[in-house]
Amino acid sequence: IQYLAVDRFYPEWDVWTQYVADVFSQFLVLDALKSSHPIEVPIGHPSEIDGIFDTISYATGSSVIRMLHDYIGDDAFRKGLHNYLKDYSYKNTVTFNLWSHLAKASGKPLIEVMSSWTLQMGYPLVTVYEEQQLNKTRVIKLTQQRFIADGSTDDDNLQWTIPITIFTKSNPKSIAKEILMDKPEITITLENISEDDWIKLNYNSIGLYRVKYEPKTLARLNEPIANKILSPQDRLMIQDDVAALCNAGHQSFVDYLKLLLSYKDEDNFTVWKSIASTIGNLSSLLEYTDYFDQFKKYRLNLCSSIQNRIGWDATTNENPLVAMLRPIILTLLGKSDDQAIIDEAKYRFQQHMSGNLIDPNIRPAVYVVVSHYGDKNSALSRVGRDIVWKFLQKNWTELVERFGENSVFLIYFVESGLCNFVDEKITSEIQSFFDSANTSTVTLAEVLRFYKTTKGSELRIMRQIHKNFNIVCLLDTYINFEENIDIQQIFKELDQCEQYIRSISSSNQLILIVSSDFSQELIPEIHQLSQVYSIYIYCHHEQEFNQHWTEQYNKVKGIYYEIDQLIASIKSNEVGIRAITAVDEPLSMSICNVSNDYEQTTSDLDGRFVHSQLLIDCLLRMEPLSTDKNEFISFCLNEYHDNEDMLKIIKEFEDDYSSDRVIWWYTRETFIYRILNKSLRIQNIDLLFTLRFLIRDIEQQLQQHQCSSPITVYRGQLISIEELELLKQSKGKLVSMNSFLSTSLNRNTALVYLNTNINDNTRLQRILFEIDADPCRNDIKPFANISSFSYFPTEDEILMMLGSVFRVNNLYLDEDQIWIMNITLCSDNDHDLKSIVDCMKNQYGSEQTRLLLFGHVLVDMAYFDDAEKYYHRLLKDLSSDDKDICNCYHALGKVTCEKGNYDASLIWLYKSLEIMKQKLKKNHSQIGFIYTSIGEVYQKQGNIKQALESYEKALDIWMKTYDNDKHEYVAWCFNNIANIYVMEKKYSEALEYNKKALEIKEKILPSSHPCLGNTYLNIGNVYYHIGQYDTALKNYELSKKTYEISLTPQHPSIASVLKNIGIIYEVKGDFSEAIKCYKQAYSIRQTCFSLSHPDVIDIKQDIERISNK
Structure with missing residues (x-):
């Protein structure tokens, strides 16, 4: 607003160009980071307010207001703002009300437009594709995606409603086309456009987006830039966008340098300030390369023309902006070896040292140039x-x-x-x-x-x-690797090679090919490194190589005098590479306690067990899409964009893949095996979603080729000491392997891999799994001998399905110091948690609902950000009349509530309620769900009256729909109403309603269902408020044990009950136990939520309070 006022009084100051350079461009830099945040964020305490108003909030907020003002027009903006301030002069208000007033004043759909700019972080990159038609018509296709500074793709698939403006050569001072872009892709037709006419998006650079043009479209803009037909704001942002795209890897800096040649006569200080910043960054990158002299000549060519016009000294009545431009140009020329500039700078500096003052405007340039050509060590010091x-x-x-x-x-x-x-x-x-x-x-x-x-x-x-490299070479002679061997790095210097090997993460694996002349010096230094799995020595000399010294190094696979033999040996040994890699990968497993002794439950692992089974079930149930394969290929092309060999294999996969060849592709040592196993190991939700078609195809192949008789198979593994300790305690329990399990029919093969890979690392232990599997058992995960359709047909490999569950029979240490663990493949019906898993599956429904189902599972796993992202993705894909639209709105309302964004939550929930009321009967049970969710939001906001009203509406619906008070939903409502009574200090009523809820749930739910944990927690809260602390603690402990069996270890419900247990200990004066509980709760909450979430701030204050006692 301050810029708007200044521009009205002093238009000659060109404040909007300064705004674009100082504020708007700063927003574009900061909001392109993954660590950014939305403008609208929840506040948990007044002390947070100053902190929330950070650079991003100011820069982004003002840029949004500027775009909003332009979109609806000055008159509507003033009218809407006036009415809003008048209506809420003496009332509390929320953002929604502001958009409503501005929308009413302008007649434009502001609520839909602005929510995408204030409730989500980042901003879009609009890419322009154009096609010239014969009749002076140009068809323009626009696509949008989030722009991220590091060049990565948008994991959240965010979309914006963008006010797009287009202007053209025929009328450069007015907008030719204005349209709202509310889809990922739109097409626009422009009339009366000749083939050579330029077009530009984003008039005066007011819209909050960057633009990427095709080369021909960008080249046409050289003329309006050079002739200053475009405004300074647009001239500034065209080059700023290209520079940002280059930094992100979307364009080449060659394109940027070509573009800059059209700025040779640019005389606007603010535009040059931006250019100089990018030129400075490029200079830093090129300074110690062979190209720097050429780059300095380029800078001379770029800046000489404008320097000749503005000179060294100010003229009478000179524009202050020219005085600010002068030192920029002088500095660029001086550091580009312009001898005339250097001599003049030195002369003026000497005069300065003699007592003559330097004009303050050029003083920085003189200092920089003189220091640059003075003592180099001093000038370049970073002290x-x-x-x-x-x-x-x-x-x-x-x-x-x-x-x-x-x-x-x-x-x-x-x-x-x-x-x-x-x-x-x-x-x-x-x-x-x-x-x-x-x-x-x-x-x-x-x-x-x-x-x-x-x-x-x-x-x-x-x-x-840090990618998973295959082969690294240290050679003293050139070798032409004509075979399809994935050579990642070739070194000629021993020190560089060793330094590189040591820099690689120990979780990556490499094969080393080393020349004989280097071998005796390098191998002893790097042999013990876990990232080095095998070594091949190449001897190109005719004399025989003394190989006796290599016998002590078991990773040396041989000495080769012919390169063809060496390559053949690697290929033959490559059968073992995948198994060796698997040996050293962390074991991805979940453990379930099947003991009847409730006290012995391995709680954290039980929760993981339940949700690993749910996640796998969800991935397999999701309806496959025809685009699944293309999405995966796009991901791989981006991941391996600089690896030509891998790109060839990806192209082969694109052309040749079919579901019946999935095992062949999986067993081939390429991108599929690496990406799939890593995503399963670390539970990368985005990758697992992209890979679900492969997971389904593998399952179908294993089912088709299921083994027909009982077998015993073996798997060698290196595990950490911590994992070993867990397994020692797992006798009689169940273990779920959360990845595809590659095993061998040959016990010696599994042992060979273990012996080959062992080193002196005492943190790792060798274990051999002996696995008994009987295909005649009902409801087991499939397993098959894949030798006949594997990439390695000579292997006797049995592949077991992802999520297979095994019972631990025995674990002991044999005479070779290898741990032997005997396990049996179990039926899905064998474990005690089956009732919980089945009950939670039933809550999701049996239909293949794709992203909606996936999002629900992620919410239950406390992956709230991921869930929100997939709900938004579903929302984009659904048609306006799809039945799941209102369900998606409801889901978004619930997940934004979990994240503490209550205003956004209510917007989503009321949208869902409005649609449901139109499509469903008045007392439909689904409407009860919406009222319950709305009540929960109001309750968290402290709005007791509206919360209770919402809960009572839900209860009324469900009492009429179901058998009075005998349904789970009715019990849910009883719990919620009880919570309101607690807030109103009506403790007897609260206890009555909670006990009603508990009675219903105990009859219809499994004993370890998380909903029972909720009720135990609520009952504990009542007893706490009436001073019965021991009874409260007893219920809290019941709640905690129930949650730990059925929820993931990082679920916020566990944090809530830990906090309450901490409160009891604090009241009883046991501060050490209290702070232990608070810290555990804080650890969970900071994992689930942002640091500004009210629950995180609340528990942090608890820790600070008790630390002072």
Whole structure:
């Protein structure tokens, strides 16, 4: 608003161009980070308010208001804002009311438009494709996706409703087309456009999006840039967008440098300020390369014309912006070896040293140029960074006292002091300091955000290093690897090779090919590294190689005098590579206690067991789509975009894959095996969703080729000491393997892999699984001998289905110091938790509902961000009349409530309620669900009256729909109403309703169902309020044990009951037990929620309070 006022009084100041450079471009940088946040975030305590108003909030908020003002027009904006302020002068209000008033004043769909800009973080990249028709018509296709600074794809599949403006050569001062882009892709037709005419999106760069043009479209803009037909804002943002796209890897910097040549006569300071920033970054990258001299010549060519016009000294009545432009140009030319500039700078500096003042406007340029060509060591020293960091550490307390720990000024100060550090050690030091300092989580978040910004380029480089490399070579001669062998790195220097090998994560695996001349020096140094799995020595000399010294190194597979033999040996041994890799991968398992002794439950593992089974069931039940394979291929192309050999295999997969060849592709040592196993191991939800078609295809193949008789198979594995301790305690229990399990019919084969891979790492233990499997048992996961259709037909491999459940019979250490574990494949009906799993499956329904079902499972696993993302994805795919639209709105309302965003939750829930009322009968049970969810939101907001009204509406519906008070939903309502009575301090009524709920649930639900845990928790709360602490604690413990069996260890419900147990201990004066519970609850909540979530802030305050006792 302040810029709007200044522009009205002083249009010659060109404040909007300064706004674009100083505010809008800052928003584009910060909101492109994965660590960004939405404008609208929940506030849990007044102390958070200052912290929430950070750089992102200011830059993004003002940019949104600017776009909103332009979209609805000045008159409507003033009218709507006036009416809003008038109506809520003496009332509380929420964002929804502001959009309603502005929408009414303008007649435009602001609620739908603005929710995508305020409730989700980030902004879109609009890509422009165009096709010229014969009749002076141009068809333009626009697509949108989230722009992320590091070049990665949008995991959340966010979409925006974008006010698109287009203007053209024929009328560059007015908008030719204005349209709302509310889909991922739209097509626009422009009339009377000649083939050579330029077009540009985003008039005056007001819209909150970046634009990517095709090369021909971008090239046409050179003319309006050079002739200054476009406004300064547009000239600035065209090059800024291209630079950002280059930094993200979407375009080449060659395109950017070509574009800049059209700015040779640019005379706007603000535009040049932006250009100079990018030129400076490129200079840093190229300074120590062979291309830097050419780049300096390019800078001379770019800047000479404008310098000749503005010179060194100001003229009479000169525009102040020209005075600000001059030092930028002089600095660029001086650092580009322009001798005339260098000599003049040195002359003026000498005059300055003699007592003559330098014009303050050019003083920075003189200092920079003189220091640049002075003593190089001094000029390039980075000691200043360390001085600033030490100053911050020493004076932090005083800085906080002076400026306030969440002030924008202090955050800027932290940014400028820390933004140039780029190593892991200093990151740890910075985080440790701010963790221990008396500072807020918001300030720390800002520190780490700017650190990540600076480090973005380095992270993109490091991503290439940390992939799973296959083969690394250290050679003293050239070798032409004509075979299809995946060579990742070739070195000629021993030190570089060793340094590279040591830099690789121990979870990655490599094969080393080393020349004989290097072998005796390198192998002893790297043999013990776990990332080195096998070594091949290539001897190209005619004389025989002395190989006796290699006998002590069991990873050396042989010495080869012919490269063809070496390659053939690698190929033959490659049969073992996959098994060796699997040996050293972390074991992905869940353990279920089947003991009748409730006290012996391995609680955390039981929860994992239940939800691993649910997740697998959901993935297999989801209806396959024709686009599944294409989505996976797109992911792989992005993941391996710089690996030509892998790209060829991906193309082969695209052309040749069919469901009956899935085992062949899975067993081939390529991207499928790596990606699938890693995503299963770490539960990468996005990857698992993309890979679900492969998982289904593998299951079908295993079912078709199921073994027909009982077998015993073997699996060698390296496991951690911690995993071994869990397995030692698992006798008689059930183990679920949460990945496909590759086993061998040959016991010696499994042992060979173990013996081959063992080293001196005492943190790993060798274990051999002996697995008995009988296909005649009912309801077992399939397993099959895949030798005949595997990529390695010589292997005697039995592949067991993902999610197979085994009973542990015995575990002992044999004479070879190998742990032997005998397990039996079980039926899905064998475990005690089957009733819980089946009950929760039934709650999701039996139909294949694709993303809606998937989202529900993720919510139950407390993956709220992932669930919200998939609900949004479903919402985009559904037609406006689809029956699941209202269910999707309902789901979004529930998950945003869980995340603490109550305003957004109510918007979604009332949308769902409105549709359900139109489509369903008045007392339909589904409407009861909506009222219940609305009541829960109001309850969390402290709006007791509206919460109770909503619960009573739900109860009325369900009492009429079901058999009075004998249904689970009725019990749910009793619990909710009881909670309201607690808030009203009507404890006897609360206890009565909770006991009614418990009576119903005990009759109809399994004994370990999480809904019973909710009721135990509620009853405990009542007893706490009436002072019966022992009875309260007893119910809390029952709740906790129930949750731990049926929920994941990081579920927020477990955190809630831990907090309540902590309160009881605190009241009883047992502070050590209390703080233990609070810290456990905090650990869970910070995993599930953002640091600004009310529940996180609440438990943190509990810890701080009791720490002072």
